[in-house]
Amino acid sequence: MLIFGIPLQLLSTQILLGLINGAFYAILSLGLAIIFGLLNIVNFAHGAFYMMGAFGALLMLDHFAMNYWLALLVVPLTIGLLGCVIERLILRRIYDLDHLYGMILTFGMGLVIVGLFRNQYGATGLPYSMPAALQGGYNLGFMFLPASRAFVILASVAVCLVTWLVIEKTRLGSWLRAATEKPELTEAFGINVPLLITLTYGFGVALAGFAGVLAAPIYSVNPMMGSDLIIVVFAVVVIGGMGSISGAILTGFMLGLVEGVTKVFWPQASTTVIFVIMAIVLLIRPAGLFGKQA
Amino acid sequence: MPISGCPMADRLSQNPHFQVTDLEAWYGESHVLHRVSFDIREGEVVTLLGRNGAGKSTTLKSIMGMIKRRQGSVRLREKELGRASSRAIARAGIAFCPEDRGIYSSLTVEENLMLPPVVASGGMSVAEIHTLFPNLAERRRSQGTRLSGGEQQMLAIGRILRTGARLLLLDEPTEGLAPVIVQQIGATIRQLKERGYTVLLVEQNFHFAASVADRHYVMDHGQVVDMIPGPEIADNMAKLSTYLGV
Numbered sequence: 232m233l234i235f236g237i238p239l240q241l242l243s244t245q246i247l248l249g250l251i252n253g254a255f256y257a258i259l260s261l262g263l264a265i266i267f268g269l270l271n272i273v274n275f276a277h278g279a280f281y282m283m284g285a286f287g288a289l290l291m292l293d294h295f296a297m298n299y300w301l302a303l304l305v306v307p308l309t310i311g312l313l314g315c316v317i318e319r320l321i322l323r324r325i326y327d328l329d330h331l332y333g334m335i336l337t338f339g340m341g342l343v344i345v346g347l348f349r350n351q352y353g354a355t356g357l358p359y360s361m362p363a364a365l366q367g368g369y370n371l372g373f374m375f376l377p378a379s380r381a382f383v384i385l386a387s388v389a390v391c392l393v394t395w396l397v398i399e400k401t402r403l404g405s406w407l408r409a410a411t412e413k414p415e416l417t418e419a420f421g422i423n424v425p426l427l428i429t430l431t432y433g434f435g436v437a438l439a440g441f442a443g444v445l446a447a448p449i450y451s452v453n454p455m456m457g458s459d460l461i462i463v464v465f466a467v468v469v470i471g472g473m474g475s476i477s478g479a480i481l482t483g484f485m486l487g488l489v490e491g492v493t494k495v496f497w498p499q500a501s502t503t504v505i506f507v508i509m510a511i512v513l514l515i516r517p518a519g520l521f522g523k524q525a
Numbered sequence: 526m527p528i529s530g531c532p533m534a535d536r537l538s539q540n541p542h543f544q545v546t547d548l549e550a551w552y553g554e555s556h557v558l559h560r561v562s563f564d565i566r567e568g569e570v571v572t573l574l575g576r577n578g579a580g581k582s583t584t585l586k587s588i589m590g591m592i593k594r595r596q597g598s599v600r601l602r603e604k605e606l607g608r609a610s611s612r613a614i615a616r617a618g619i620a621f622c623p624e625d626r627g628i629y630s631s632l633t634v635e636e637n638l639m640l641p642p643v644v645a646s647g648g649m650s651v652a653e654i655h656t657l658f659p660n661l662a663e664r665r666r667s668q669g670t671r672l673s674g675g676e677q678q679m680l681a682i683g684r685i686l687r688t689g690a691r692l693l694l695l696d697e698p699t700e701g702l703a704p705v706i707v708q709q710i711g712a713t714i715r716q717l718k719e720r721g722y723t724v725l726l727v728e729q730n731f732h733f734a735a736s737v738a739d740r741h742y743v744m745d746h747g748q749v750v751d752m753i754p755g756p757e758i759a760d761n762m763a764k765l766s767t768y769l770g771v
């Protein structure tokens with residue numbers, strides 16, 4: 232069967248690959264958006280935390296024989312804790328300074344982390360063996376759906392949805408939104424805003440770590456994996472609108488799809504299409520598709 | 526401080542409940558409060574009057590710990606709060622209703638109402654607040670900033686009544702509101718007084734201030750320049766007019 236002269240199988244395979252990329256874009260840009268909302272810091276170390284998530288899964292398997300499912304829980308928690316410590320000890324010192332300092336500081340942190348991993352593990356990719364439950368897949372008739380990829384999409388949708396629900400529908404979420412909108416007043420109501428900030432940074436980077444664990448079995452694990460990905464994620468965040476939670480999630484999946492479809496119709500453009508969209512969005516809606524226009 | 530002639534005198538304790546002494550505040554290098562001192566007895570409604578830029582809002586914000594560079598003593602009962610964080614000050618039982626009302630646009634009316642944590646027992650229930658301000662019940666699902674100005678003011682007052690704080694700092698609650706709403710807010714403040722709340726009210730509208738308050742402090746150029754007991758306000762009209770520049 233052909234669609235616009237393209238075999239359905241090729242099209243659906245690329246759409247699936249696009250959705251998988253989108254799943255990662257969504258989790259990562261969600262974390263960036265939450266952190267930016269409350270801390271006003273563009274977390275340039277985000278890619279490094281993602282990479283640490285993948286290495287975390289690998290090391291836990293190698294040294295403690297920790298399986299993938301447990302790693303999905305333990306590794307993000309550990310990275311989240313590390314994030315809390317970093318916020319307390321380092322980021323907290325620069326809140327009174329210009330936003331630029333936050334960018335430079337987190338960028339530097341990311342470089343240091345990636346450098347340490349490169350020293351230790353070299354620059355080549357390391358394999359992570361696929362957990363048994365994710366081997367094989369489903370024949371959908373028009374295409375084969377590998378279980379590992381289906382899982383990545385499901386896990387990403389679930390994590391994004393739960394995060395969105397907590398932020399938009401719970402009391403804790405209302406505190407977070409309040410602290411994002413008017414930090415001083417929120418503090419003057421007796422809410423512990425500094426603690427919220429610490430937890431938010433921890434949670435944001437834990438999301439990156441979670442994405443890293445998800446990536447371990449399907450991409451090669453190497454110290455540079457986050458740096459390559461995060462550039463695209465920044466474009467996603469700019470397109471969606473800084474600080475918009477649902478915008479980050481939807482834009483993530485959407486742009487993954489756009490990339491996949493572009494790969495079918497114009498393969499050479501597939502790596503640049505997101506940046507072209509970013510340029511157009513910046514011209515037409517500078518605050519992003521879902522951001523509040525000034 | 527003479528309190529004879531005040532109808533509430535018997536019910537007021539004699540010791541200052543809340544005392545501000547030599548409060549100073551700065552915005553950057555600009556020194557805007559100079560040795561501001563005043564006190565309030567428990568259950569009293571006291572206003573801060575003064576022209577634009579006199580330092581009224583800055584006084585409230587300094588009490589709340591929201592001005593970074595400040596100095597001096599702020600005491601609630603025996604507790605010294607002059608150097609406390611604004612969170613600790615809120616937890617000590619002081620609640621603040623800011624001049625811009627501080628309604629959150631990312632929160633619904635109900636979420637705005639439920640936002641401030643309860644800091645002491647004895648606060649009003651949501652049902653009581655809804656009885657006081659029925660509009661808030663009707664519009665509980667709306668975005669906070671979709672409310673009219675008057676409704677936003679009711680929300681801003683209503684949400685601090687839940688917390689159990691007994692000292693309320695209200696910054697110009699009648700500013701820019703229609704006369705009926707101003708009356709409703711006046712009635713609310715009188716009700717709060719009956720319930721034993723202590724209120725520090727910033728006002729420009731001294732007719733309104735005179736209708737609700739026991740005493741008035743007058744501020745000018747970042748200083749407290751006078752204190753006028755409520756019943757004597759009529760005799761001090763001329764003086765007040767010069768202070769307020771009206």
Ligand SMILES: Nc1ncnc2c1ncn2[C@@H]1O[C@H](COP(=O)(O)OP(=O)(O)OP(=O)(O)O)[C@@H](O)[C@H]1O
Nearest residue numbers: 552555557575576577578579580581582583584729
């Ligand atoms: N954020 C700020 N930065 C610098 N100066 C400020 C700031 N806010 C107020 N000021 C200055 O501090 C002084 C006191 O201001 P404040 O807002 O306390 O006056 P106010 O009595 O509340 O006036 P109004 O009746 O207009 O509300 C004014 O001179 C004002 O210009």
Ligand SMILES: [Mg+2]
Nearest residue numbers: 581582583624
């Ligand atoms: Mg003011």
